[in-house]
Amino acid sequence: MRIIRIFTRGIRVAFKSVFRNLSLSLASISSTSITLVIVGLAILFTFNVNSITKHIEDVLTVIVFVDKNVTDEEINDLKTKINSNDNVNKETLEYRSQDYLKEQLSAKDDDLKKVFETLDTNPLQATFVFRVSDVKKIDETVKEIEQYDHVDYIKYGESLASKLVSMLEVIRNACVITVIALILVTIFLISNTIKITIFSRRHELSIMRLVGTSNTVIKLPFLFEGFIIGIIGSIIPVLLNIFGYTFFYDYVGGDLFSELIVLVNPNSIVYTTSLVLVLVGGLVGMFGSVNAVRRYLKI
Amino acid sequence: MAFIELNHVFKTYKNGVSALADINLQINKGEFVFIIGESGSGKSTLNKLLYREEKVNKGNVMVGGVNVSKLKNGNVYKLRRKVGVVFQDFKLLPKLTVYENIAYPLESYGLDNKTIRERVMEAVNRVGLKEKLRSYPDQLSGGEQQRVCIARAIVNKPKLIICDEPTGDLDPKMSREIMDVIDKINTEMGSTVIMSTHDKEIVNRMKKRVVCIHRGVVVSDQEKGKYIEYEDN
Numbered sequence: 104m105r106i107i108r109i110f111t112r113g114i115r116v117a118f119k120s121v122f123r124n125l126s127l128s129l130a131s132i133s134s135t136s137i138t139l140v141i142v143g144l145a146i147l148f149t150f151n152v153n154s155i156t157k158h159i160e161d162v163l164t165v166i167v168f169v170d171k172n173v174t175d176e177e178i179n180d181l182k183t184k185i186n187s188n189d190n191v192n193k194e195t196l197e198y199r200s201q202d203y204l205k206e207q208l209s210a211k212d213d214d215l216k217k218v219f220e221t222l223d224t225n226p227l228q229a230t231f232v233f234r235v236s237d238v239k240k241i242d243e244t245v246k247e248i249e250q251y252d253h254v255d256y257i258k259y260g261e262s263l264a265s266k267l268v269s270m271l272e273v274i275r276n277a278c279v280i281t282v283i284a285l286i287l288v289t290i291f292l293i294s295n296t297i298k299i300t301i302f303s304r305r306h307e308l309s310i311m312r313l314v315g316t317s318n319t320v321i322k323l324p325f326l327f328e329g330f331i332i333g334i335i336g337s338i339i340p341v342l343l344n345i346f347g348y349t350f351f352y353d354y355v356g357g358d359l360f361s362e363l364i365v366l367v368n369p370n371s372i373v374y375t376t377s378l379v380l381v382l383v384g385g386l387v388g389m390f391g392s393v394n395a396v397r398r399y400l401k402i
Numbered sequence: 403m404a405f406i407e408l409n410h411v412f413k414t415y416k417n418g419v420s421a422l423a424d425i426n427l428q429i430n431k432g433e434f435v436f437i438i439g440e441s442g443s444g445k446s447t448l449n450k451l452l453y454r455e456e457k458v459n460k461g462n463v464m465v466g467g468v469n470v471s472k473l474k475n476g477n478v479y480k481l482r483r484k485v486g487v488v489f490q491d492f493k494l495l496p497k498l499t500v501y502e503n504i505a506y507p508l509e510s511y512g513l514d515n516k517t518i519r520e521r522v523m524e525a526v527n528r529v530g531l532k533e534k535l536r537s538y539p540d541q542l543s544g545g546e547q548q549r550v551c552i553a554r555a556i557v558n559k560p561k562l563i564i565c566d567e568p569t570g571d572l573d574p575k576m577s578r579e580i581m582d583v584i585d586k587i588n589t590e591m592g593s594t595v596i597m598s599t600h601d602k603e604i605v606n607r608m609k610k611r612v613v614c615i616h617r618g619v620v621v622s623d624q625e626k627g628k629y630i631e632y633e634d635n
């Protein structure tokens with residue numbers, strides 16, 4: 104019971120303080136909001152980059168055309184070699200012989216079937232088909248495999264896709280750095296707000312100490328104050344994140360520019376993101392408070 | 403062992419001022435002691451050592467069996483709950499009513515409202531302020547404000563009450579009234595009272611133990627003493 108009273112008292116005092124120094128609190132709240140909006144963007148961006156990368160990795164197949172007239176043994180050697188390349192996703196590696204391709208194509212297309220029947224030899228080239236584990240290294244991998252014996256040439260989805268992924272990752276990293284910097288600035292601002300609260304309440308604090316208020320009870324309102332600022336600061340970012348992203352998703356119809364860039368469905372991420380934003384807001388606020396209390400509340 | 407004991411206590415402030423030098427003092431439970439001495443002699447410093455506002459440089463300060471000089475910062479509040487302090491300048495919170503000011507310590511300890519109410523009313527009865535509970539400090543006379551301050555100091559039934567020139571700003575009539583209140587608390591509640599003062603008339607009227615400090619040294623200690631003006635040689 105006593106603990107509950109001490110807690111509710113702390114929250115009450117903290118709320119009063121937030122509104123008593125309203126302009127200062129608002130500065131901290133807006134700084135928190137700006138930070139969290141960018142944190143939200145960074146998180147949504149990261150979710151999407153990961154999903155796009157995965158999607159591209161899923162659809163981007165590399166086709167290795169094998170020279171004609173190679174023996175089974177040579178094919179096997181080549182397969183082993185490709186298989187031993189680090190970036191080749193082993194499970195996806197498939198060999199398609201000339202006969203197999205002819206059958207496939209004939210089954211699909213009657214005209215082609217007739218054409219094949221008029222020919223003595225099989226005009227098709229055997230291929231190896233695989234996907235890569237890391238799209239960013241696709242160019243390198245292709246260059247390596249081109250050097251192998253009996254490889255005629257290689258075709259693979261636009262190398263643009265892999266460039267895109269690399270670029271997205273650079274942007275994401277820039278976001279992360281910005282977020283860290285903004286979080287630090289916000290912690291500093293909140294800390295400064297709490298410092299001024301401590302200063303403006305120093306008379307009361309000295310009386311609290313005099314009459315035997317425990318240190319926990321003295322500190323608690325300040326910790327709550329930072330927390331409250333952080334939570335209030337997360338309201339707008341959370342709304343923006345939920346409604347903004349949903350709107351954007353619907354507006355572009357689920358994918359950007361091409362079907363390769365598929366966005367993540369809002370329902371599966373906005374709530375997680377919102378939760379993270381509220382947590383980050385609260386934590387940043389607490390950090391600010393702890394910092395101020397430690398430095399300016401000498402008890 | 404006496405309730406309060408100071409053994410070879412030295413206090414030098416950070417700026418190099420030596421405020422107390424080799425103080426030895428014993429005060430029993432329930433005693434009423436005046437600390438007198440000219441301005442700057444070290445009275446307030448002595449008080450501050452007792453409620454651990456300042457720390458000794460050397461020696462020991464024992465209060466109720468607790469070595470106050472060795473008390474950790476985080477535990478000072480436990481001492482303060484057993485010590486009521488009354489100041490010349492009251493140190494009340496201007497935005498709180500009289501009732502809220504007196505209830506403030508108990509409220510911050512997390513006591514329930516019923517207990518708080520009972521204790522506040524008990525304290526208020528002792529100092530006599532019943533009609534003013536809803537007033538704010540700036541609506542009160544100096545004497546009334548001092549009563550609030552005393553009520554706040556005794557609301558947790560402390561074993562020790564320290565008064566640092568409680569009548570310093572009051573006229574003689576109000577001073578007498580305040581002294582009667584404190585005297586009554588001393589006899590009725592059994593709390594030990596230590597009061598530093600410049601007020602000759604009060605000291606002479608009360609006929610209590612009088613400890614005189616001069617330049618940080620105890621120069622006289624009389625039972626039922628009178629105010630003395632100590633001069634070098």
Ligand SMILES: Nc1ncnc2c1ncn2[C@@H]1O[C@H](COP(=O)(O)OP(=O)(O)OP(=O)(O)O)[C@@H](O)[C@H]1O
Nearest residue numbers: 415416417419421440441442443444445446447448
């Ligand atoms: N916080 C402080 N820092 C430095 N010196 C101090 C401090 N407090 C008091 N002093 C010095 O210590 C000495 C004793 O001061 P103290 O306040 O104890 O005297 P006092 O007897 O209470 O005087 P008064 O009757 O004027 O209240 C003085 O020389 C004073 O200047």
Ligand SMILES: [Mg+2]
Nearest residue numbers: 445446447566
């Ligand atoms: Mg003094």
